[in-house]
Amino acid sequence: MTPPLVEMIGIEKHFGGIHAVNGVSLSLHPGEVVGVLGHNGAGKSCLMRILSGAMSPSAGEIRVGGKSASLGSPQDARSHGIETIYQTLALADHLDAAANLFLGRELRTRWGNLDDKLMLAEARKVLARLNPNFRNLGDPVSRLSGGQRQVIAIARAIYFNVKCLIMDEPTAALGPAETAMVGQLIKQLRQEGVGIFLISHDMHDVFDLCDRVVVMNRGHNVGSYRIDEVTKDDVLSLIIKGALPDDWAPRNTERLQ
Amino acid sequence: MSVAANGAGKAKAPPGLNAETFHKLSALATLALLVGVFALGNAAFFSINNGLTVLLQTSVIGLLGIGMTMVIITGGIDLSVGSVLALSGTVTGLLVKAGVPVPIGMTAGVAVGALCGLASGLIITKMRITPFVATLGMMLIARGLALQLTGAAPISQLGEAFGRLGNGALFRMVETQPNGLSKVIFPGIPYPAILLIVTALAAAYLLRRRSLGRHIYAVGSNEEAARLSGVDVVRTKIAAYVMSGALAGLAGNVLMSRLVTAQPNEGVMYELDAIAAAVIGGASLNGGVGGIAGTMIGAFIIGVLRNGLNMAGVSAFIQQIIIGVVVILAVFIDQMRNRR
Numbered sequence: 001m002t003p004p005l006v007e008m009i010g011i012e013k014h015f016g017g018i019h020a021v022n023g024v025s026l027s028l029h030p031g032e033v034v035g036v037l038g039h040n041g042a043g044k045s046c047l048m049r050i051l052s053g054a055m056s057p058s059a060g061e062i063r064v065g066g067k068s069a070s071l072g073s074p075q076d077a078r079s080h081g082i083e084t085i086y087q088t089l090a091l092a093d094h095l096d097a098a099a100n101l102f103l104g105r106e107l108r109t110r111w112g113n114l115d116d117k118l119m120l121a122e123a124r125k126v127l128a129r130l131n132p133n134f135r136n137l138g139d140p141v142s143r144l145s146g147g148q149r150q151v152i153a154i155a156r157a158i159y160f161n162v163k164c165l166i167m168d169e170p171t172a173a174l175g176p177a178e179t180a181m182v183g184q185l186i187k188q189l190r191q192e193g194v195g196i197f198l199i200s201h202d203m204h205d206v207f208d209l210c211d212r213v214v215v216m217n218r219g220h221n222v223g224s225y226r227i228d229e230v231t232k233d234d235v236l237s238l239i240i241k242g243a244l245p246d247d248w249a250p251r252n253t254e255r256l257q
Numbered sequence: 258m259s260v261a262a263n264g265a266g267k268a269k270a271p272p273g274l275n276a277e278t279f280h281k282l283s284a285l286a287t288l289a290l291l292v293g294v295f296a297l298g299n300a301a302f303f304s305i306n307n308g309l310t311v312l313l314q315t316s317v318i319g320l321l322g323i324g325m326t327m328v329i330i331t332g333g334i335d336l337s338v339g340s341v342l343a344l345s346g347t348v349t350g351l352l353v354k355a356g357v358p359v360p361i362g363m364t365a366g367v368a369v370g371a372l373c374g375l376a377s378g379l380i381i382t383k384m385r386i387t388p389f390v391a392t393l394g395m396m397l398i399a400r401g402l403a404l405q406l407t408g409a410a411p412i413s414q415l416g417e418a419f420g421r422l423g424n425g426a427l428f429r430m431v432e433t434q435p436n437g438l439s440k441v442i443f444p445g446i447p448y449p450a451i452l453l454i455v456t457a458l459a460a461a462y463l464l465r466r467r468s469l470g471r472h473i474y475a476v477g478s479n480e481e482a483a484r485l486s487g488v489d490v491v492r493t494k495i496a497a498y499v500m501s502g503a504l505a506g507l508a509g510n511v512l513m514s515r516l517v518t519a520q521p522n523e524g525v526m527y528e529l530d531a532i533a534a535a536v537i538g539g540a541s542l543n544g545g546v547g548g549i550a551g552t553m554i555g556a557f558i559i560g561v562l563r564n565g566l567n568m569a570g571v572s573a574f575i576q577q578i579i580i581g582v583v584v585i586l587a588v589f590i591d592q593m594r595n596r597r
């Protein structure tokens with residue numbers, strides 16, 4: 001079997017006395033969509049930010065393609081093909097859509113100048129894939145709607161050669177049509193062999209899109225199940241109580257591992 | 258256009274004009290109004306000679322303002338430029354006095370300015386001291402160094418070559434008349450003005466067309482977003498302070514060359530003129546907004562205001578009051594526009 005795309009082993013993150021992430025291990029394979037669930041403040045974003053290189057873990061190891069990797073900065077993670085849609089979107093308000101999309105890896109002309117024309121054309125293409133009605137590309141993103149901003153954040157993560165995509169509540173601000181397009185996108189990326197971590201509070205989306213769910217509760221990983229092993233109620237129980245219902249048995253009777 | 262100034266909120270500009278252009282046009286109108294008023298009050302204001310004086314005064318404010326603009330766009334501030342100007346000028350003066358050729362001495366002076374900027378940038382990014390405090394410290398350090406190096410005494414008799422940058426001009430045409438006196442046919446374009454134009458063009462190019470410029474805006478707009486997007490925030494900030502320091506050094510050399518004297522006491526409170534120029538030109542102290550063209554207009558407004566008030570015989574104290582009011586007004590108007 002090929003090694004997992006990424007593995008996180010025994011990850012810890014402490015803020016003073018707060019244990020935001022507590023000995024969490026998980027893995028992601030190519031073409032797999034893993035839902036990361038948990039109550040507010042469970043540590044989902046922290047765990048994912050560690051994988052994005054945005055936060056350094058207090059302890060633990062990360063392996064990419066079977067090899068130990070140190071992700072000291074977002075650039076490091078990106079160079080391994082790990083792209084992130086942050087819960088905060090991470091957009092620079094005064095820059096326009098194209099400038100944000102290419103921020104940190106601008107397209108340049110032969111002389112090293114910014115190639116704004118090319119960046120605008122490329123941005124138009126990739127944004128149209130997510131929202132055909134996206135017009136005001138020249139406006140600073142502070143003037144765009146929440147959904148448009150989210151679309152830019154998504155476009156930025158898929159434009160570059162992505163292998164592992166982290167989506168931290170990517171549809172929180174989207175309308176039903178745009179949410180459906182993101183669902184389509186996730187399915188398409190899975191086809192292409194991209195591994196995806198999807199953080200979402202929307203149980204319907206999770207059951208629709210994910211192959212596996214990982215549930216976090218107060219910083220702990222309290223369960224990793226194939227989506228056909230559990231019901232929505234099982235998952236809710238994991239999220240709230242941190243444990244499965246007492247009389248639980250795998251729904252399809254064959255529990256993996 | 259990718260960097261839209263005044264991004265936060267909808268600006269109330271006439272239809273067909275974006276907020277940035279509107280701000281620049283109103284600043285230009287202010288400048289024209291000032292020139293008109295002063296010209297009416299005093300015929301000498303409009304003379305070529307006075308024009309050159311304004312140009313020279315403005316070149317120093319303008320050079321400082323360009324560096325200040327880059328720093329302000331990153332969301333910082335550089336209070337040390339007036340002192341760094343003095344330190345750089347005196348270092349050049351000391352070197353030239355010691356027999357170092359003028360071009361090398363001046364390069365060294367500018368390098369000292371850049372080093373001050375580097376120090377500020379490192380203090381801000383590595384020690385995580387706020388720009389206000391870090392550059393306030395640098396302001397005292399640079400001033401103290403300049404005074405210590407010279408024993409607080411001006412260094413004069415630096416020779417003709419030292420004075421050329423500040424007093425010379427390109428295409429200057431002088432004719433010797435039959436009676437032995439020389440007559441200036443064309444006063445030429447003063448070197449400081451050329452320096453200002455070249456620097457302004459280079460800075461505008463950097464901000465608009467280069468990655469570093471884009472990163473400067475991004476860092477000031479949302480530092481965390483810039484970091485998560487892979488922008489090297491530390492490097493970007495340091496670059497802005499180094500440029501500000503180097504330009505302060507350049508301004509110091511221009512100024513002291515003009516006086517043909519290295520004055521460790523020069524440039525006190527110049528940082529405020531530079532900040533005023535940037536802010537009048539549309540830069541926001543919250544970061545992410547600003548531009549070179551605006552700052553140039555701002556520098557000319559300050560230069561013309563000071564010069565016109567001088568010629569009208571207004572005391573230096575009253576001038577300070579007026580410029581203080583102008584700065585507050587400029588920021589207020591900007592905020593009003595952005596609040597709607």
Ligand SMILES: Nc1ncnc2c1ncn2[C@@H]1O[C@H](COP(=O)(O)OP(=O)(O)OP(=O)(O)O)[C@@H](O)[C@H]1O
Pocket residue numbers: 015018020038039040041042043044045046047087
């Ligand atoms: N920078 C920080 N400093 C201190 N504590 C933090 C920091 N970031 C997160 N925490 C704490 O870590 C815990 C986990 O936060 P995290 O953002 O990972 O939650 P989450 O599972 O993503 O929640 P949500 O569903 O609300 O997004 C919280 O208790 C939070 O207060």
Ligand SMILES: [Mg+2]
Pocket residue numbers: 044045046087168
């Ligand atoms: Mg979160």
